[in-house]
Amino acid sequence: MTKTKQNSVLEFFKQNLVLCGIVVLIIVTAIAEPKFLGAANLNNVLRQLGPLPFAALGMTFVIIAGFIDLSIVGIISLVGVITVGLIDPLGQGGALLVGILLGAFLGWLNGLVLTTCGAMTQAEVLFITYGMSSIYMALALIYTQSETLRLAKSEKSYSIFTTLGSKNLGIIPVVLILFIVILVLMHLFLRKTIWGRAISLLGGNKDAAYLVGFNVKSTMRLAYTINGLMSGLASIALLSRVTTATATSGTNYETNAILCVVVGGTTLKGGKGSVLRTMLGVVLITLLGNCMNMLGLSTYMQTVMRGTVLVVAIWLDNRKEL
Secondary structure, eight states: OOHHHHHHHHHHHHHTHHHHHHHHHHHHHHHHOGGGGSHHHHHHHHHHTSHHHHHHHHHHHHHHTTOOOOTHHHHHHHHHHHHHHHHHHHHHHHHHHHHHHHHHHHHHHHHHHHHHHTOOSHHHHHHHHHHHHHHHHHHHHHHHTTOOEEGGGOSSOOHHHHHHHHOEETTEEHHHHHHHHHHHHHHHHHHHSHHHHHHHHHHHOHHHHHHTTOOHHHHHHHHHHHHHHHHHHHHHHHHHHHSEEOTTTTTTHHHHHHHHHHHTTOOTTSSOOOHHHHHHHHHHHHHHHHHHHHTTOOHHHHHHHHHHHHHHHHHHHHHHTO
């Protein structure tokens, strides 16, 4: 192989590390456990993709804007319990709409609190959004009286949630089809609209964003509103899959969402990223979890593996700047 071809191959691997990682993971696991490629397991993997892609999609916008958001734990939890509680008084359509709008409102509220406090660095927003998450989870606890709410106890129909949680169109889950449609729309929004470019510029250089005429605070609130909206949809997807909602339903979704975004190649420094690459990160992390379950790894070892992946992803992200 000539030096030019070697450089081309190395460049391909460098630019497509996540895709290569997915292929290697599939091959190794399929050899170690043939059932991995069975129809039942593949269908299970597709269903596991339900809530996390929505959460990671929203987190992508916040990280591209140069920030972080730990409040999605509380948003997912609060939206879930409120949605279940409103099915009987409002019907499933009304409950669904209120749940999604509540997620967007809580995201906007995060942005409002942050801009009012003057929090414009990741360190500042990290602790404030953690505090907001605690507030939302406390509200969910108050609302539920620490009890588990179940769709099955609703007197009115909840067929929409059943469809999202268990129905397929062909071999593809309905919730995944819904997500793909939203993914395309969010990709076009980020790449083709002035608001999407404003979010990217804000993450790249806040001073430049201000000098060219973008309202920095409004753009920041927009990024958090999108994240809240996606967190609300993640909550609906989670509720549809597990059919229950608690004040802690959203636990760990913030770390998994951040992990998917970083693994997908969106830099934590802000300004650069892609929602499509984030989805490769989602696929890799979901497959990693499934592979570890198939191979019988303990929960503790799975946590170690996820932590290792995150550390390596951040290391590679920093190496790009050298």
